[in-house]
Amino acid sequence: RPVPRIHHAPVLRVAQDDYSAYALAVMKHPDPIGEGLAMEAMVEAAGPECIVPGQQAPLRLLGLKVWPLDIEMKFLEPFGRELHSMKKFMDKSCSVMDSSMSNK
Incomplete structure (x- = not known):
């Protein structure tokens, strides 16, 4: 099954606190791993409420x-x-029964 293509940027709503501000800064940084802001990247599956454009x-x-x-x-x-x-057989048998009843 082909992966749906995202045609425009998804909307992300995050509660405002220190952790989310840092996470947003890391996400917006052009090279967070090279600058030492992050050690590795992790991808998390979207929940059932997330609709990807094209899906x-x-x-x-x-x-x-x-x-x-x-x-x-x-x-x-x-x-x-x-x-x-089976339908053909049943139709033929019904027509035979109807014809035998009409002959009597």
Whole structure:
């Protein structure tokens, strides 16, 4: 599955305190590791409330947020063919029964 491309800068809201001011200063610095402000970088997964531009928005289903998934349904094709042949058989049997009832 391709990674969604971010077309514009995401909005970040942070509570204002000493730690967040330092974190924002490190984030805005052009070379924080080279200048000694940080030792390493860490990436954290976005929570369920974060919507990346280009990503599908969640659907609300029975009060729950559900993200639509792309599922390959090719594995269901044999079942569909079998159900189609059963439908033909049932239609033929119903037509035979109807014709026998109408002859009486």
